[in-house]
Amino acid sequence: MTTSTPGDDSFDVDRALQDALDRLTIVANASEALSSTLDLEQGLRRLCRVLVPALADWCAIDLVESEGQLRRTVVEHREPDVLPSGFLEALLPPAGESSPAPLARALRGAGPLRLADFPAPDEGADALHRVELRTFEQLGAHRAVLVPLRARHQVLGVLTLVRTDPDGLDDDDRLPLIEDLAHRIAMAVDSARLHGQIAHTAERLQRSLLPDLPHGGPLEIAARYDPARASAEVGGDWYDAFLLPDGALSLIIGDVTGHDLKAAVAMSQMRNMLRGIACDRKEPPGKILARLDAANEILYPGQTLTCLYGLLAKPEPDSPWVLEYAVAGHPAPLLITRDGDTRFLEGGRSILLGVVPETIRPDATEPLPPGSTVLLYTDGLIERRSETFDDGMTRLRLHAAALARAPLETFCDELVVALGDAGTDDIAMIAVRIPPGIEPYTATAE
Numbered sequence: 001m002t003t004s005t006p007g008d009d010s011f012d013v014d015r016a017l018q019d020a021l022d023r024l025t026i027v028a029n030a031s032e033a034l035s036s037t038l039d040l041e042q043g044l045r046r047l048c049r050v051l052v053p054a055l056a057d058w059c060a061i062d063l064v065e066s067e068g069q070l071r072r073t074v075v076e077h078r079e080p081d082v083l084p085s086g087f088l089e090a091l092l093p094p095a096g097e098s099s100p101a102p103l104a105r106a107l108r109g110a111g112p113l114r115l116a117d118f119p120a121p122d123e124g125a126d127a128l129h130r131v132e133l134r135t136f137e138q139l140g141a142h143r144a145v146l147v148p149l150r151a152r153h154q155v156l157g158v159l160t161l162v163r164t165d166p167d168g169l170d171d172d173d174r175l176p177l178i179e180d181l182a183h184r185i186a187m188a189v190d191s192a193r194l195h196g197q198i199a200h201t202a203e204r205l206q207r208s209l210l211p212d213l214p215h216g217g218p219l220e221i222a223a224r225y226d227p228a229r230a231s232a233e234v235g236g237d238w239y240d241a242f243l244l245p246d247g248a249l250s251l252i253i254g255d256v257t258g259h260d261l262k263a264a265v266a267m268s269q270m271r272n273m274l275r276g277i278a279c280d281r282k283e284p285p286g287k288i289l290a291r292l293d294a295a296n297e298i299l300y301p302g303q304t305l306t307c308l309y310g311l312l313a314k315p316e317p318d319s320p321w322v323l324e325y326a327v328a329g330h331p332a333p334l335l336i337t338r339d340g341d342t343r344f345l346e347g348g349r350s351i352l353l354g355v356v357p358e359t360i361r362p363d364a365t366e367p368l369p370p371g372s373t374v375l376l377y378t379d380g381l382i383e384r385r386s387e388t389f390d391d392g393m394t395r396l397r398l399h400a401a402a403l404a405r406a407p408l409e410t411f412c413d414e415l416v417v418a419l420g421d422a423g424t425d426d427i428a429m430i431a432v433r434i435p436p437g438i439e440p441y442t443a444t445a446e
Helices: 009-035 040-054 102-107 127-139 172-208 261-280 285-299 389-402 408-420
Strands: 058-064 070-077 113-115 143-151 154-163 220-226 237-243 249-256 305-313 321-328 334-336 342-344 364-368 373-377 427-433
Touching: 009 040, 009 172, 040 058, 040 070, 040 172, 102 113, 102 127, 102 143, 102 154, 143 172, 154 172, 220 237, 220 408, 237 261, 237 427, 249 261, 249 373, 249 427, 261 285, 261 305, 285 305, 285 321, 305 373, 334 389, 342 389, 373 389, 373 408, 389 408, 408 427
Parallel strands: none
Antiparallel strands: 058 070, 058 154, 113 143, 143 154, 220 427, 237 249, 249 305, 305 321, 321 364, 334 342, 334 373, 373 427
16 A cells, blocks of 8 residues: 655645645635625624634734724634634724834735734834734734735725744745635625615615605604615605695505616606696596506506505594595505504505506595504515415504504504514505594694
8 A cells, every 4th residue: 555755746736635625615615704694794704713713813804984994893713712702893093194003004005914023012103003912912923914905996904814823834825815815805895885885875865755744633644664674776665645635635655666776766756646646636546546557558658566545534524534545456554443453454456557557446435443543555564585475464463453552653663673674675654543533634744
């Protein structure tokens, strides 16, 4: 039997193959860690658990925040007991433009920097340098590598890898691997920040299209819009409420098909068209939706949407409040009595708009008990990928019943918290609380 010994060609080949496999494994695991979550900090923490102990005994990732401050985002040690949770993860002191601190030099674009000399903390040239040296002293350091995290010609932060054992692997032959990993980290940080900026802009655009609600009368009105957590795209969900000349309150909830800028623009167009039709035509809700469908077919052929249009009024001073409504492919409104009884209002239903413009659009009328609440919502409040539609409807009824006597603002907040976190779609909702007594309705828009 023949065995390989150091110096043999076969031994050298085996060692080279094993080293290549180790590098590929590190790269694969690092890529998986960065792509396993949309939470940047959590992804970086998982990455550091790959790098330690494969490439270092401990490592740190420092990121430049939007205000220019440097934050130590993650610190990971091969011995968890040495490093309490959150240890050293905080804002770092600012450094001057000519600071000799290795971190400051890396932020200026120098590097990779290899360190083998670690002075005492009190020898630091400035506050940042002293904090850096104190960290090396506390966690131990025999040699270190600092690599700037560059993306789009900017330094976004610094990766620090530290060996505490003088007998550990030499970093020289692994420097290309470390630089590659630093590039992957920088790209992940840049992508996460771009995603956050786009999401923020998308939400601001969506919210700018939402109306002010009428207030001041006996009816309480509250509404919420909650964007999808996992998407940076604008959507087509909207709500609306406004007073008509005869004093009736128009209530609208709708959802234009799509999750992109086109859907948001279409939503704005549909909202404005519906407002114009409702104000111009004193007609039942079914007729109003039929007119919207006809206009949509002429101006935006192929655009589909669901919509619920309702009129809330008191026919006579001594009569109950009445909701007259029509539903085009939209989830049924939910009525919650003051005692917590709930039921979906299933009347006035027809197919969604934009399919068959000649569709007859029926409407229905529902008297509303004193103290009751009417909830209009989009499907993001009830739909879950792993459940049936009926499961979501039942869950909504149970939560709404438990909140029947809660203040209306609390009612809406609690529904969004309880039902919105697990969803993957935008949520729009509008709720109206009927007064307990008999009062005339007069209100003005804010």
